Amino acid sequence: MALASNALTTVADVKTYMGVTSSSDDTLIETLVNNVSDQIERWCDRVIVQRTVTEFLDARADRTIALSNAPVISVDLVAYGARDSISVSSDTATDLLATVSIEEDQARLVRIASDGTSTISTLTFASNPTTATLSAAIDALTGFASTSIHNAPSFTLHRMGGRNVLDATAFLTVASDDENEYRVDFDRGLVHLRADAFPADDSKRMPNRFPNSFQSVLVRYSAGYSTLPNAIVQAAFELISDAYRGRDRDRAINNESLGGYSYTVRPWAEWTANVNSLLAPFRRVR
Numbered sequence: 001m002a003l004a005s006n007a008l009t010t011v012a013d014v015k016t017y018m019g020v021t022s023s024s025d026d027t028l029i030e031t032l033v034n035n036v037s038d039q040i041e042r043w044c045d046r047v048i049v050q051r052t053v054t055e056f057l058d059a060r061a062d063r064t065i066a067l068s069n070a071p072v073i074s075v076d077l078v079a080y081g082a083r084d085s086i087s088v089s090s091d092t093a094t095d096l097l098a099t100v101s102i103e104e105d106q107a108r109l110v111r112i113a114s115d116g117t118s119t120i121s122t123l124t125f126a127s128n129p130t131t132a133t134l135s136a137a138i139d140a141l142t143g144f145a146s147t148s149i150h151n152a153p154s155f156t157l158h159r160m161g162g163r164n165v166l167d168a169t170a171f172l173t174v175a176s177d178d179e180n181e182y183r184v185d186f187d188r189g190l191v192h193l194r195a196d197a198f199p200a201d202d203s204k205r206m207p208n209r210f211p212n213s214f215q216s217v218l219v220r221y222s223a224g225y226s227t228l229p230n231a232i233v234q235a236a237f238e239l240i241s242d243a244y245r246g247r248d249r250d251r252a253i254n255n256e257s258l259g260g261y262s263y264t265v266r267p268w269a270e271w272t273a274n275v276n277s278l279l280a281p282f283r284r285v286r
Contacts, residue, residue, distance in 0.1 A: 002030070003030060003033060003034065004034045004037060004038075005049065005051065006037050006038070006041055006047075006048065006049045006051070007033050007034060007037050007049070008033070008036070008037045008040060008048065008049065008228060008232060008233060008236040009033055009037075009233055009236050009237065009240075010033070011026055011029050011030050011033060013237075014029055014032075014033060014237065014240050014241075015029065017237045017241065018241050018244065018245070025244070028244070029240070029244065032240045032243050032244060033236075033240060035243075036236055036239045036240050036243070037049075037236065039239065040232065040235060040236060040239070040279065043279060043283065044279060044282050044283045044284060045068075045283060045284040046068065046069045046070065046223075046224075046282070046283075046284045047069040047223045047224040048224055048225060048228065048232060048282070049224050049225065049228070050073060050222060050223065050224035050225060050226045051222070051223070051224055052076075052220065052221070052222050053067075053068070053069055053220070053221055053222070053223050054104075054155045054218070054219075054220045055067065055068055055218070055219055055220075056158065056159055056175075056215035056216075056217070056218050057215060057216075057217050057218075057219060058214060058215060058216065058217075059080075059216050059217050063192065063193040063194075064190055064191070064192050064193075065078075065190070065191040065193070065217055065219060066189065066190055067189040067190065067191065067219060067221065067223070068189070068284070069189055069221075069223035069224065069284075070186075070187060070188055070189030070223060070284075071186055071187050071189070071223065071224075071225070072184060072185075072186045072187075072189050072221055072222070072223050073186070073221075073222040073223060073224070073226070074221060074222045075182070075184050075191060075219065075220075075221040076220045076221060076222070077156075077178065077218065077219065077220040077221075078178065078179045078180070078182055078191060078193070078217065078218070078219050079156065079175035079176065079177060079178050079179065079217070079218045080175055080177050080179065080216055080217045080218065081175060081176050081177035082158060082173040082174070082175065082176065083150055083152075083173060083174055083176035084149045084150060084171045084172075084173055085131045085148070085149055085150045085151070085152055085157065085171075085172055085173060085174040086131050086134065086135045086138070086146060086147070086148060086149060086157075086171070086172040087146060087147045087149060087169050087170070087171055087172075088100045088109075088138055088144060088145070088146045088165050088169065088170045088171075088172065089144070089145050089146075089165050089168075089169040089170070090143060090144060090145070090165050090166045091143065091144060091145040092111075092113070092142075092143045094113075094114040095111060095112060095113055095114060095143055095166060096112040096113070096114060096116070097110065097111065097112040097164065097166065098110070098111050098112075098143055098144065098164065098165050098166050099162040099163060099164050099165065100138070100144075100162070100163055100165055100170055100172070101160060101161050101162040101163065102157050102158065102159050102160050102172060103159065104159065105124060105125050105126070105155075106122050106123060106124045106125060107122070107123045107128075107134060107138065107157075108120065108121070108122050108123075108162075109121045109122075109123070109138065109141060109144060110162065111141075111142070111143040111144070113143070119142070119143070121141050123137045123138065125154040125155055128154055129153065129154055130151055130152065130153060130154060131148060131150070131151055131152050131153075131154055131156075131157065131172070131174065132148040132151040133154075134154050134157075135147060135148040136148070144165070149171075150174070150176075152174040152176065153174075155220065156174040156175050156176070156218060157172055157173070157174050158172070158173050158174065158175065158215075159215070160172075175217075175218035179193060181193070181194045182194065189223070191219060229282070231278040231279070231281070231282070232278070232279065232282060234278055235275050235278040235279050238274070238275055238278075239275060
């Protein structure tokens with residue numbers, strides 16, 4: 001096992017914080033670092049360690065797009081619109097079910113053959129970075145046929161739930177129209193588009209109509225901290241230390257005495273309040 005990309009500290013730093021010199025528990029501490037890092041990110045509801053994020057977001061009437069993460073380091077792409085990129089269909093008429101869905105970072109295809117055998121295939125964007133390579137990978141699967149219509153980065157594919165392709169071809173679309181005139185509020189994670197950013201729709205008499213439908217705008221950006229705030233690291237240390245030192249302790253017992261020896265565990269409510277106070281400034285408010 002290795003430290004995850006979103007790890008908030010290192011095994012060495014945790015051992016220094018706890019005063020541990022032996023390496024016998026390094027694997028355990030590494031696991032705790034990964035688990036606690038995930039826990040803190042989920043609680044804060046944001047990316048903490050700097051990385052690239054791709055999101056389809058709702059657009060607001062004031063032409064402001066609220067990103068899910070801040071601070072923002074850079075914005076690489078803002079796109080909207082839809083263009084057919086991949087067609088997917090079933091090539092086995094006797095199948096009971098054949099579906100395709102596009103998730104955050106992969107395509108998922110489900111097939112149930114006539115004998116009831118179920119097959120689930122996941123094709124990641126990391127392994128298939130373009131829609132052309134993704135289409136070829138889908139076409140290679142038993143029970144499916146796929147054609148590349150327009151090649152684009154796979155991350156620009158619109159997300160969609162499972163679509164049955166037994167009786168009708170599914171067309172997977174990409175956000176194809178780039179917009180490059182915008183202003184970024186890096187600290188707050190807001191993208192402000194210029195007033196006439198979108199072309200007029202003369203057929204509906206809506207000049208410069210903003211595409212304010214559900215998840216209509218794609219934004220790819222880098223967010224998080226390249227240098228982590230001390231408060232976040234301190235919270236991680238406390239959570240990891242508590243989990244490590246309390247792994248063999250009965251959590252239902254707050255104090256214990258034996259002869260002339262006794263100890264009292266800090267009340268859970270007091271301990272969590274301290275960690276919460278460290279992390280509260282970084283928690284995203286929706």
